[in-house]
Amino acid sequence: MPLATRRCGSASPPTRGRPGPATAHGSAALAAACVLALAGLVGACAIAAGLPPGTAGSPTAATVSASPGASVAASSGRPSDSALPRPIRPPAAIRCTAVEGGTAQSFGLCVPVLEYHRIATESEARGSLPGLVVSPAEFEAQMVALRAAGWRTITLGELANDLAAKRSPPARTLVITIDDGWFDGYLHAFPILEGQGFVATFFAISSRIGSTSFLSAAEMRDLVAAGNEIGNHTDDHRNLLDLDSAAIRKDVETASERLAAATGVRPRSFSYPRGGVSARVVAAVAECRGIEVAVSERRTIGETWAGRFDVPRLDVGPGVSPGTLLAWLGG
Numbered sequence: 308m309p310l311a312t313r314r315c316g317s318a319s320p321p322t323r324g325r326p327g328p329a330t331a332h333g334s335a336a337l338a339a340a341c342v343l344a345l346a347g348l349v350g351a352c353a354i355a356a357g358l359p360p361g362t363a364g365s366p367t368a369a370t371v372s373a374s375p376g377a378s379v380a381a382s383s384g385r386p387s388d389s390a391l392p393r394p395i396r397p398p399a400a401i402r403c404t405a406v407e408g409g410t411a412q413s414f415g416l417c418v419p420v421l422e423y424h425r426i427a428t429e430s431e432a433r434g435s436l437p438g439l440v441v442s443p444a445e446f447e448a449q450m451v452a453l454r455a456a457g458w459r460t461i462t463l464g465e466l467a468n469d470l471a472a473k474r475s476p477p478a479r480t481l482v483i484t485i486d487d488g489w490f491d492g493y494l495h496a497f498p499i500l501e502g503q504g505f506v507a508t509f510f511a512i513s514s515r516i517g518s519t520s521f522l523s524a525a526e527m528r529d530l531v532a533a534g535n536e537i538g539n540h541t542d543d544h545r546n547l548l549d550l551d552s553a554a555i556r557k558d559v560e561t562a563s564e565r566l567a568a569a570t571g572v573r574p575r576s577f578s579y580p581r582g583g584v585s586a587r588v589v590a591a592v593a594e595c596r597g598i599e600v601a602v603s604e605r606r607t608i609g610e611t612w613a614g615r616f617d618v619p620r621l622d623v624g625p626g627v628s629p630g631t632l633l634a635w636l637g638g
C-alpha cells in the first residue's frame with residue numbers, strides 16, 4: 308500500500324520562504340455541522356495509521372450521532388429507530404491515566420499531547436487522507452481558544468526534561484505535535500503558533516528533507532530557532548512492526564544522523580510511523596542513541612517515567628471545534 312504521505316505529494320508546493328505573521332483565518336469558523344464529518348474521518352485516520360477503524364476515534368457524541376442507517380422504514384412509513392433524534396451529549400473530558408507526581412520510578416504527569424498531521428487548505432492537501440488534514444482556519448481557531456483558556460505549550464523534549472527531573476510543569480501545559488514534516492507545517496502552522504506564543508514538535512521523515520512539499524533543512528532550522536523541536540519520524544516512514552530490532556535501530560539512528568546534519572540538533576523525540584507500536588518496537592527505539600521520549604497513538608492523556616517511550620496522544624482531525632478540544636482537555 309502506498310504511503311499516505313506519498314499520496315499527498317501531488318499537490319504543487321506553495322511559494323517557499325519565511326511565512327509572515329498569521330493572518331485572520333476566521334477563528335469562529337467552526338460550525339457544529341462540522342462535527343458530523345468527524346464520525347467518518349477518524350476512521351480514515353486510524354486506517355492511515357495502520358490501526359483498526361475506531362481505535363483512533365473519540366468517544367464523543369459526534370461518533371454516535373451520525374447514523375448512516377437513517378432511513379424511513381419501508382413497511383410502516385415511520386422513521387426507523389436510527390433516524391430518531393438522539394440527545395446531544397457534550398464531549399467528555401479525556402481522563403489522565405497517570406498519577407501526577409509520585410516517586411522516582413512511578414513519577415507521572417498529566418500533560419496532554421495533541422497530534423496533527425497536515426495544516427493545509429483543501430487544494431494544498433489534495434490527495435491526502437481527509438482525516439489527516441486540518442484547515443489553517445480550524446487550526447487557528449483551536450490555537451486561539453487554547454491560548455484564551457490559559458493553556459501554554461512546551462515541546463516534547465521539554466516534557467522529557469520534566470519527566471527526567473521529576474518536575475511538574477505549570478497547570479494547563481500541553482504539547483503540540485505535527486507528524487510527517489510537511490511544508491504546510493512551516494507555511495501555515497508556524498505563524499499561527501507564533502501568533503499565540505506557542506511552540507510545537509515537528510516530526511520529520513529524514514529521507515524527505517527538502518523534497519517537494521516537505522520541510523527543507525533551512526525551514527527546519529527556522530523552526531528550531533523559534534523554539535520549536537524537530538523530532539525523528541524514521542528515515543522512510545516504514546511501519547516498525549515489519550522490521551527486526553536491529554533494523555529498527557539502524558533506521559532510527561540513520562534518521563537521527565540525517566536530521567542532526569540538517570538542523571544542527573540531534574533529535575531527542577520520536578514518533579512511531581503508522582501507529583506501529585509493540586513492546587519489542589518500543590524496546591528497540593528506547594535503545595537508540597539520543598532518543599529520550601516517544602509518542603504513540605493511544606488516545607488518552609498521561610505520561611510516566613517508565614512509559615516515556617510510549618506516550619499517548621490525542622489526534623485532532625478536521626471538524627474538532629475549539630469547544631470540543633477544550634472539553635477533551637477539561638476546559
Ligand SMILES: [Zn+2]
Pocket residue numbers: 486487540544579580581
Ligand atoms: Zn507519519
